[in-house]
Amino acid sequence: MKTIGSRDNPIYKKARKLLKRKYRDAYGLYLLEGIKPLRDAISLGIEIEKIFVCDGEMDISAPKDSGYDFTILDRELFKMLTDTEHSQGVISVVKKVKRSVDSLEEMKNCGSGNLVILDRLQDPGNVGTVIRTAEAAGYSGVVTVTGCADVYSPKVVRAAAGSLFRVPVIDGGDQEMLIPELKKYGFKIAATSLDGDTLYRDADISESTALVIGNEGNGVGNEFLEAADLKIKIPMMGSIESLNAAVAAGILMYQSNKIK
Numbered sequence: 001m002k003t004i005g006s007r008d009n010p011i012y013k014k015a016r017k018l019l020k021r022k023y024r025d026a027y028g029l030y031l032l033e034g035i036k037p038l039r040d041a042i043s044l045g046i047e048i049e050k051i052f053v054c055d056g057e058m059d060i061s062a063p064k065d066s067g068y069d070f071t072i073l074d075r076e077l078f079k080m081l082t083d084t085e086h087s088q089g090v091i092s093v094v095k096k097v098k099r100s101v102d103s104l105e106e107m108k109n110c111g112s113g114n115l116v117i118l119d120r121l122q123d124p125g126n127v128g129t130v131i132r133t134a135e136a137a138g139y140s141g142v143v144t145v146t147g148c149a150d151v152y153s154p155k156v157v158r159a160a161a162g163s164l165f166r167v168p169v170i171d172g173g174d175q176e177m178l179i180p181e182l183k184k185y186g187f188k189i190a191a192t193s194l195d196g197d198t199l200y201r202d203a204d205i206s207e208s209t210a211l212v213i214g215n216e217g218n219g220v221g222n223e224f225l226e227a228a229d230l231k232i233k234i235p236m237m238g239s240i241e242s243l244n245a246a247v248a249a250g251i252l253m254y255q256s257n258k259i260k
Contacts, residue, residue, distance in 0.1 A: 003072040012077060015093060021150045030152035032092045033082055040162040047095035054078040057089025083154055096152060099170045101181045107141040107168060108185050113208040114139045114256055119224055120147035120215040121245055127151060128159020129246040130213065134167050137253035141168040145175060175223035182210050188229045191220045192248055196233030203232045205256045213249045
């Protein structure tokens with residue numbers, strides 16, 4: 001088994017680059033930390049390019065003769081790849097699953113046919129949590145809009161807790177490009193809005209709905225609001241002006257199931 005002890009090693013340098021979005025995009029790869037996420041990825045047939053193991057940590061399920069490329073990393077080098085305080089000592093280099101807006105038709109015909117649209121969400125924790133909740137609520141997919149946090153960033157991958165492998169995620173491009181595609185495939189666009197005229201508990205978003213969750217600071221963009229078939233309001237008490245984006249998404253995704 002190979003061992004890397006220098007930060008100048010080209011294999012290690014490439015892995016370090018994957019901490020930045022531009023290199024994840026360029027290589028079509030991302031970092032996956034942890035033993036259970038690795039097991040999940042393997043069980044679902046996700047392509048694993050390399051598995052880094054921190055020196056002294058070998059508690060992983062894949063057999064050493066399985067064909068996976070294992071490399072032992074010096075502890076200090078390993079720490080430079082992780083942003084977690086208590087790492088399990090395993091980081092994998094994983095190939096992205098690429099999907100385009102052409103996948104919208106397939107998603108519409110799968111299960112409820114509901115999608116959640118992330119309109120420029122910035123917080124990685126919110127993005128990962130929405131992806132995880134989408135799986136739990138039976139949504140058919142997640143679509144990101146230009147300006148959204150990278151779904152393959154380490155924080156998003158960790159927050160999604162394996163759902164990233166099981167929930168189809170599409171890069172939908174900008175609003176102007178995505179909206180006509182949603183209309184073409186017959187999705188009803190439902191946008192969250194403080195000025196919405198439909199209370200969340202009365203909203204029929206049970207099927208073939210593209211639920212738009214807006215940016216944490218600015219809400220849903222004007223393009224989506226103008227194109228929306230439904231503008232949904234979640235009432236709040238006290239002096240609260242808005243809900244956390246992931247919380248709002250969770251309430252509405254489960255409301256989809258309640259209506260059925």
